[in-house]
Amino acid sequence: MGDVLPGGSGDGTVRGGVWSDLSGAARDVVQAGQVLGGVHFHGPAPVSVEVPVPRQLPGDVSGFVGRAAELAELDALHGSDGPDGLVPVVVIAGTAGVGKTSLAVRLAHRISGRFPDGQLFVNLRGYDTGPPLAPAAALERFLRAFGVPAPAIPAGLEERAELYRSLVAGKQVLVVLDNAATVGQVRPLLPGTAGCLTVVTSRHRLSGLAVRDGARRITLGMLAEQESADLIAAATRGYRTGDDPAQIAELARLCARLPLALRIAAERAATHPLLALPELTAQLRDESTLWEALSSPDQEEADAVRTVFAWSYRTLPPPVARLFRLLGLHPGPDFSVQAAAALSEREPRETHGLLDLLAGAHLIESTGADRYQFHDLLRAYATDQAHQEETTEDQHSALSRVAVWYLHTADAARAAAQTHHPSVLSTEQTRPAPVVAFDGQQDAFAWHRREQVNLLAIAQAAAQAGLDEIAWQLSATLHSLHIARDTFDDWQTMGHIGLEAARRLGDLRAQALMHDTLGTAYKDSRRLAQAGEHHQAALDLRTRIGDLPGVAESAGGLGLVHLWQRDLDASRTRLEQALAFYQRHGPYHRTGPALCGLAYVAADLGEHQQAAHLAHQALTVYRETGADHYMHVDARLLLTRVARKAGDPAQAEEHMAEATAMLDTTSPPGLEALLHLEQAALHREQNRHDQALETYWACETLQRSIGNRTGQALAYDGIGQTMRALGLLPEAIDFHTMAARILRDLDQSWDLAQALAHLADAHADNDQPEPARRHRAEALTLLDDFTDPPAAALRRRLRGLTTG
The missing domain is CATH 1.10.8 (Helicase, Ruva Protein; domain 3)
Structure with a gap:
């Protein structure tokens, strides 16, 4: 029940969403700053979205020699478009160790100035000893580099590729795809517009890129x-x-x-x-x-x-040689000094010196402060030497040591992140040395960002090596860091790894915990059906083993999933179950979120008095337990909405002022966006239309920045209502249409039904009865799924207008 509850909206509840993808509806957005005085809109204009410019190229190659002919050929290729106007793609092919990456990096630095909109670089790890980088994972990195918030990144490969192509459309971007093993790794990462250049390196010819994508290939031979x-x-x-x-x-x-x-x-x-x-x-x-x-x-x-x-x-001193081969057992693509120390059972200072010797011999390479990586051929050689010279037991022990180090360092990061999630490690588990010490929350998040790929690789390797306890504990330990950073892909993958490991152990408590983390991961990424399945599985297991605190936790998680699905009766049942346990057994601080969740259910059911009562009770708990400010603001926003709906604008203004006063620099931007949305609705209902438009735009800007497309849609819908009140009917229709388009894409049936009702009203006022009838009919179909009183009231109104 530690989740942030959904905030109030103008005519419904904001339940998340994803970022506008700069295509379709997003191209129709009007960009506004302050909107005061006579407002005149004549059709939507393109939005001005500030997109980061990624600069991902690694440093230029030191001591680069030769390849003048190849560089000249590559320059010439880039000087002209591909065949039939296709997007330029260049494949640098050649045997291992021939210098493909060095040539690609040197070329990229030479021509980077021709690509002012960004340079992307990714090692696809097509020839590493571990699994290659999946295209979906590479696309996630690219989308983040362009500023797409994590909740806005689609789950599917095809949808990610579409969003990526939309982002680079009309731009000049250089994309370097290093170490590609197959065409399938490459094709989803190709931009879909001229003006971009994609440089691919591979040991294979990748002929499919030439046939279908117009790629030109340069086969790199030995140096002269x-x-x-x-x-x-x-x-x-x-x-x-x-x-x-x-x-x-x-x-x-x-x-x-x-x-x-x-x-x-x-x-x-x-x-x-x-x-x-x-x-x-x-x-x-x-x-x-x-x-x-x-x-x-x-x-x-x-x-x-x-x-x-x-x-x-064979000329390396024995300690250096052993470190080299043990590093071949590290599952991830790079490693820190501390991880190498854990792997080799040495002190970090001594390990650092050994690593510098290996880097000086060009057997590893430095990638940053205290971090190193292998060339894939050298990793294969190191791994082979470990298999030959280390016993099976010693290899297993080395992997176990580094996995334990990652587990305990992740636990230290969890503690530094200042979350309410307790450690899953027992006091009997030996804490390895050296575990990284973190200087607060941001330091912990930075470590997680650096080690994210390694942590997933460690979880996978631990599971494969039979280290099942480490596999599930690592997933559980990272739960709160995944929540804070919205790393949905890794979160879900590690959750499934941990679940299978817990099943092999026959540990029902661990299985329930893994179902719970998967339920939260799917809920936060708006995959509510899967979220419900996992929370229900956790609830069933916890009921079976008599874990009553766990039962309450799972009931609360299910309650939030049902609330976001607007299954209000089920939501109330589960939240009441959680509340009853916390009231009887504690901890007392958890009654606050349960009460606030029930207040939202009551508000959605139109039970204004009950909603206000529950929200006040939640605020009492928050005050007595010193809850974070955002929880107080959330409850006061709900009170604002309830008072507004009950026709008491003075009381609503009072609650809004209290909520605004409690916002501070630590408040989530999403909460500020919800405050703007509620404030705008309050302005609109009091006919303060200029202020309403200004505040709706502030809301839209924030919702877009955090990736909440549902929030954006509700802001557009509110603008449409305001435009209609001003008599600007074509403009109102445009904004309601944008809102409906987004909500339809997101499968938000309740909010879509309301937006369609507003769109129908605007068409009717504009003497367009046929589109009004059509939109009301669609809204009525959507409302068949809801039986609550507000839905029934809207259904009656629409039927009356349809038959009248």
């Missing part, structure tokens, strides 16, 4: 002999002198002129300046290659790559 020598010379400059060019050429040949192998070999030469090149090349030539071959389309190149890897690896 002179370019290879130049790379070695550049990497060893300042460390070695007097090397014979013929010996440099021989070293390059042994590296198959592959940039990855060349850089590792050059680093070895630079760190051994007194060792003559003939001795280095002899060592490399004699290096054992008796380990399983890496995947490569060319065996000679694979032999050269693994020879260089083995040559460099």
Whole structure:
């Protein structure tokens, strides 16, 4: 019952929604600042939406050598549109380690100025030892980069791709898709408009992109002999002198002129300046290659790559070599110093030094402050060495250590985030060292943002390795961080991982907890049917094992789901069940949200006196327990709505003033948006039309910024009602139409029925009886699903107008 309850609206209850997708209805939005005096609208104009400009390119490649011909060819390709005017797509193909990513990054930096609307970059991890990055996950990153709030990101791949294409339509955006394994990974990420360039790197030809998407392919070969020598010379400059060019050429040949192998070999030469090149090349030539071959389309190149890897690896001091191979067991794409320390059972300071040695040898690369990653070939090599040199038990122990470290660090982040959710870890569980210390809520959120991909990978690896307790506890621990950051994809995926792990353990309490977190995840992402199923499953399990506090929690969760579905009788039953338990057994602070939820049910049923009584009771609990300000504001907004509906504007104004006074910098923007919506309705009903329009626009701006499309629609509907009162009937019709379009897309039947009724009234006043009849008929069909008194009253009114 820790959820924020839905706030009041002009003619219904705001129950969430998703962000306008800048297509369809969103293109019809009028942008207004202050609307005062004579208002004249002559059809909707495009909205001015401030969209962030993503700058996601990694740093340019240091010591880049050669590829002048390829860069010239790429420049020429970008200078002209693709065949038949298709969006330009360039595929840089080539064997592993040939320098595809380096070339793509160098090109991207050279031409970034031609793409003022943004540069996107994602590693699709098509050749990592773990699973590749799914297109839906890549699209989520892109949409967030363009400022789309999490609640606005659709669940389905196709819908995400449509929103993405809408956002980049008419823009000049550079998209770099690194390490793509299949066409299926790439195609959903392609912009749908000219003016953009997509650069794809892959070990495969990806011929389907050429056939269907007009892609041009450049196949990257080995560096030329002179370019290879130049790379070695550049990497060893300042460390070695007097090397014979013929010996440099021989070293390059042994590296198959592959940039990855060349850089590792050059680093070895630079760190051994007194060792003559003939001795280095002899060592490399004699290096054992008796380990399983890496995947490569060319065996000679694979032999050269693994020879260089083995040559460099076998010269590492034992502690550094062990850390290298243990890092191959880390499930995520990158790792921090602290995670590496947990994996290797060393202190962070010592681990940092070992990591720097590996980075200096080009066996890993630094990606930021205290963070590192592998090239995918080197990760495969490290993993293989771990499988060969570490016992199965030691490998399992290493994974267990790093998983436990992530679990306890996540628990520390949960505590720092200052949520009401208790820890699921028992006091018997040993706390590993070192766990990150967090400096408050924002620091915890920043850690979760950095580690988000790793946390999902850890949960998956833990489940696969039989570490089922860690798998479900990690999901449960991250519950409150997922709520705060709206990371719906990972939240739901981890919830299902945790649920299956709890089932394997036969732990019914853990299963109920996982159903509960999934219920909240689906509810907050507006997938109410799934939310109801999981909350009901949690309720059934908790009833079965006699977990009465859990029963109350699940009943409250179901009550909110039913409220958002406007199943008001069911909502009241469940919320009353939760309230009864909290009143008898505590904790007392949880009676406040239950009372407020029941107040919303009463308000939706038109029981104004009961709603006010319950809201006042909730406020008493909030005052006595020191509840957050947003909870007080929420209850006072409901009192404002109830007083307004009861025809007491003076009382409504008093409650509104109290709610406004309690808003502060910590208040959620959604709550401020709801305050504007209620204030606007109050202005409109008192014929203060200029103030109503100004306040509705303030509401619309906030609702759009947080991704609440339902809130946007209700603001448009309120503007339409105000326009009608001003006699601006065509404008009123436009705004009601926009509201109805959004609500229809969101399947918000109750709010849509009301918007259609308002739209019909505007058409009728404008001497358009046929569209008025049509919209009333649709509204009546929608109202068949509702039996509550307000729905019955609206049904009677519409039938009277239809038959009159």
